[in-house]
Amino acid sequence: MSSASRSHDHPATAREVLDASDISRALTRIAHEILERNKGSANVILLGIPTRGVALAARIAAVMASVEAAEIPAGSLDITMYRDDLRLHPARALEPTDIPSGGIDDAVVVLIDDVLFSGRTIRAALDAINDVGRPAAVQLAVLVDRGHRQLPIRADFVGKNLPTSLSETVRVTLREYDDSDAVLISHTNVSRSSS
Amino acid sequence: MKHHLLSSADLNREDAVLVLDTAAELLSLADRPIKKLPTLRGRTVVNLFFEDSTRTRISFEAAAKRLSADVINFSAKGSSVSKGESLKDTALTLEAMGADAVVIRHGSSGAPHRLANSGWVRSSVVNAGDGTHEHPTQALLDAFTMRKHLGDLDGRRVTIVGDVLHSRVARSNALLLSTLGAEVTLVAPPTLLPVGVDTWPVQTSYDLDSALDKCDAVMMLRVQAERMNAAFFPSAREYSRRYGLDDRRFRRLPEHAIVMHPGPMNRGMEISADVADSARSVIVEQVTNGVAVRMAVLYLLLSGADLSRTDLPELDSTKAEVVS
Numbered sequence: 001m002s003s004a005s006r007s008h009d010h011p012a013t014a015r016e017v018l019d020a021s022d023i024s025r026a027l028t029r030i031a032h033e034i035l036e037r038n039k040g041s042a043n044v045i046l047l048g049i050p051t052r053g054v055a056l057a058a059r060i061a062a063v064m065a066s067v068e069a070a071e072i073p074a075g076s077l078d079i080t081m082y083r084d085d086l087r088l089h090p091a092r093a094l095e096p097t098d099i100p101s102g103g104i105d106d107a108v109v110v111l112i113d114d115v116l117f118s119g120r121t122i123r124a125a126l127d128a129i130n131d132v133g134r135p136a137a138v139q140l141a142v143l144v145d146r147g148h149r150q151l152p153i154r155a156d157f158v159g160k161n162l163p164t165s166l167s168e169t170v171r172v173t174l175r176e177y178d179d180s181d182a183v184l185i186s187h188t189n190v191s192r193s194s195s
Numbered sequence: 196m197k198h199h200l201l202s203s204a205d206l207n208r209e210d211a212v213l214v215l216d217t218a219a220e221l222l223s224l225a226d227r228p229i230k231k232l233p234t235l236r237g238r239t240v241v242n243l244f245f246e247d248s249t250r251t252r253i254s255f256e257a258a259a260k261r262l263s264a265d266v267i268n269f270s271a272k273g274s275s276v277s278k279g280e281s282l283k284d285t286a287l288t289l290e291a292m293g294a295d296a297v298v299i300r301h302g303s304s305g306a307p308h309r310l311a312n313s314g315w316v317r318s319s320v321v322n323a324g325d326g327t328h329e330h331p332t333q334a335l336l337d338a339f340t341m342r343k344h345l346g347d348l349d350g351r352r353v354t355i356v357g358d359v360l361h362s363r364v365a366r367s368n369a370l371l372l373s374t375l376g377a378e379v380t381l382v383a384p385p386t387l388l389p390v391g392v393d394t395w396p397v398q399t400s401y402d403l404d405s406a407l408d409k410c411d412a413v414m415m416l417r418v419q420a421e422r423m424n425a426a427f428f429p430s431a432r433e434y435s436r437r438y439g440l441d442d443r444r445f446r447r448l449p450e451h452a453i454v455m456h457p458g459p460m461n462r463g464m465e466i467s468a469d470v471a472d473s474a475r476s477v478i479v480e481q482v483t484n485g486v487a488v489r490m491a492v493l494y495l496l497l498s499g500a501d502l503s504r505t506d507l508p509e510l511d512s513t514k515a516e517v518v519s
Contacts, residue, residue, distance in 0.1 A: 078220065081232040081233070081234040081262075081494075082232070082233060082234075086234060086498045087498070091196070091496075091498050093213055093216065093217060094216070094217050094220040094221070095220075096220060097220065097223060127233065131227065131228075131229040131231065131232070132227060132228075132229075133228065
C-alpha cells in the first residue's frame with residue numbers, strides 16, 4: 001500500500017533494504033516473468049497505481065519493450081474513488097487515470113504497485129478496472145510484498161518479499177519523485193492502521 | 196474545504212484549484228462505458244429548488260447519481276411550499292430524512308446561508324443560485340472551461356457583459372476569477388451595475404467595444420426580463436446594439452478568445468445566433484463541464500471525515516423534537 005508506506009520518520013532511523021541496482025534488477029526480472037507467463041507481450045497492458053506504481057509501470061514497460069522490440073502500452077489507474085476508507089480521512093485529491101487508447105477489453109492487465117500490504121488498494125483497483133472494461137485476466141506485480149494481508153489477495157510477480165512487523169514502515173523512493181531509488185524500512189512507535 | 200459552498204468567496208485559491216483539478220480527472224468519466232463511481236454510495240443528496248431551473252438541477256442530479264448518491268428532487272411547485280410551508284419547516288423535514296447534502300436554489304438572496312447557519316440541518320449546503328447574490332458552482336464550471344482552453348488563469352483578461360445588477364453568475368465569477376488571478380472587467384449600462392461594485396475586485400466599463408480588443412474570454416449574461424421591474428434601458432434594440440455580441444464585435448476579438456454564456460440565452464438580444472453557434476463558443480461545453488465540476492464539489496464536501504471541523508452546529512431544540 002503506497003500510502004501506508006509513506007512515513008515522515010527521520011531518515012537516519014531508516015534502513016535501506018534495496019538500493020538502486022537491486023530495484024533495477026528486480027524490475028528487469030519482473031518484466032521477464034510477465035513476458036514468460038503471458039508468452040510474449042501481445043495483449044499485455046501495464047497499469048500503475050499512482051503515484052509510484054505509475055513510474056514502476058513505465059520502467060517495466062521499457063524493459064519489456066527492449067526485450068520484445070515492441071511497444072508495451074502502460075498507463076495509470078487512480079483508485080481514490082474506490083477506496084474503502086474514504087469516510088475515515090479528509091477528502092483526497094484525485095490522481096490521473098490514463099487508460100492506453102484501445103481500452104482494456106480482452107487484454108491481460110498487469111496492475112503494478114510499489115508496496116503490497118493489506119491488499120485493500122488492490123481490491124479497490126479491481127473494482128476500478130471493472131468499471132473501465134472487461135479484461136481477459138488481471139495480474140499483479142509489486143516491488144515489495146511486506147505481508148499482513150487483510151484480504152485474500154496475492155501478487156503474481158514480486159520484486160522482494162520483505163517480512164515486516166506492523167510497527168515498521170516501508171517506504172519506496174524513486175528518482176522520478178524523490179532523490180534516489182531505494183526501499184527503506186523504519187520503525188514507528190505508533191502502530192499505524194493500514195490503508 | 197469548508198463544510199458548505201455558499202459563495203465563491205468561501206474558496207481560497209488552493210481550494211478552488213483542488214476543485215478544478217478534481218473536476219479535470221472526473222471529466223474523463225464521461226468517456227467510460229460505465230459512467231459511475233461508487234464514492235458516495237449510501238449518501239443522500241437533496242435538490243431543493245424553489246426557483247425554476249433546467250440545467251443546474253439536471254446537472255446536480257447527474258453529478259450526484261454518477262457518484263452513486265441517492266438523489267431526492269424537491270421543487271417548490273407541487274410541494275407543501277405552495278401550501279405555505281416555511282423554509283425552516285422544509286429544512287427540518289429534510290434533516291429528519293437524513294440528507295447528507297442539500298443543494299438549494301432560492302429566489303431570495305441569502306436563503307442558503309440561512310439554511311447552513313441556522314442549526315436547522317447538519318448536512319452540507321451547496322448554493323445553486325440564490326436571488327441576485329451568488330451561484331458558485333456556475334463560476335467554478337466557467338473557470339474550469341476557461342482553464343481548459345486558456346491554461347492557467349493568472350493574468351488572463353475576462354470580460355463579463357450585461358445585466359450585472361441581477362446576475363448571481365457575475366458576482367460569483369468576479370470573486371472566483373480574481374481569486375484565481377484573472378483580471379475581470381464588467382461591462383454594463385450604468386443602470387445595470389450594482390451599488391458598491393467599486394468594492395469588488397474588478398474593473399468596470401460602460402463601453403463594450405473598448406473592452407473587447409485584449410480579452411481572453413468574453414462572458415455574455417442573460418438579460419433577466421423576469422427581474423426587470425423598472426426601465427433599466429430604453430429598448431431591447433438599443434441594449435442589443437450597445438451591449439450585444441454581434442458578428443462585428445465577434446470579429447474584433449483576439450484569435451484565441453472564447454465566448455461563454457451561462458444560459459439560457461436570448462438569441463438576438465445579448466448574443467447573436469451566429470456567434471452562439473460559432474466554433475469559438477463554448478456554451479454547450481460549459482454544460483458538460485458543469486457535471487464534472489459539480490461531481491468534484493459533492494465529492495470534496497461529502498466524502499471523507501472533515502477532521503479540521505470542530506464547529507458542527509448544535510441542533511436547536513425544535514430540531515430534536517422532529518427527530519424523536
